[in-house]
């Protein structure tokens with residue numbers, strides 16, 4: 001078989017598997033009965049497993065660094081783009097499992113500011129894929145509708161191509177009233193950029209406040225020298241102000257951070273939000289992640305729970 005059609009075949013098969021896993025093809029398929037029965041059986045077993053897990057504490061917020069998509073493509077002799085697609089197809093069932101288990105917040109590191117340094121062709125391909133997948137979030141059969149998910153895009157969205165930015169804004173607006181679950185998609189994000197942005201934003205807000213408090217309002221502020229302006233800002237800014245301006249301020253700190261492909265670096269992801277977070281780093285590449293990894297991570301979380309809660313109180 002020619003390489004191109006082999007890749008296409010592989011990608012179609014992965015798509016079918018994904019759709020089967022998500023239960024999307026089960027309504028009007030010709031061999032739908034067997035699929036439906038099998039799908040229902042698997043789903044009931046999974047829900048039973050989750051009920052047992054729910055005897056212990058369930059994490060409120062899980063975060064994922066989706067590492068190993070290119071390595072997966074290389075491993076299976078696929079194009080890089082197909083590797084990313086496989087990553088996306090692995091992500092959707094994982095989101096479904098998280099929400100079924102009772103997790104409220106899920107954060108994914110979809111594209112870092114540093115990823116813009118990759119070759120132009122790869123960045124273009126990733127942005128194209130991103131746009132397609134973002135638009136797909138609003139489809140009727142998507143996870144967003146299944147679980148009533150509110151979607152936030154987190155990061156310096158100004159850096160995105162216009163079409164991706166518009167798509168992201170559309171999804172945020174369309175899901176703004178969903179209140180059951182939350183999905184935070186970090187794009188054009190790094191933690192250091194987030195912290196710098198929060199510091200600038202809180203200085204600005206404080207400075208506006210100071211100007212309002214001065215007799216004579218805005219006009220008076222022109223009499224303050226640069227040095228005293230800085231001094232006043234320093235005096236007024238507190239931790240809580242910074243936290244109000246942080247992009248991720250819409251969610252509590254994550255309880256577990258998954259980073260696949262056996263990597264244990266944080267790569268500038270959620271540095272502010274992970275003082276007590278459990279890092280779980282399975283050896284599998286992201287497209288290979290599955291239910292067993294989620295279950296294992298939650299069991300580890302439950303084992304460390306009382307110790308972590310004690311630490312949180314001491315912070």
Ligand SMILES: CC(C)=CCC/C(C)=C/CC/C(C)=C/COP(=O)(O)OP(=O)(O)O
Nearest residue numbers: 066067068069070071084087088110130133
């Ligand atoms: C909803 C939505 C927009 C989802 C995006 C899904 C997705 C799979 C994004 C890929 C993000 C990315 C650059 C991962 C890094 O893997 P890598 O290429 O660095 O892999 P490597 O570690 O093998 O090099």
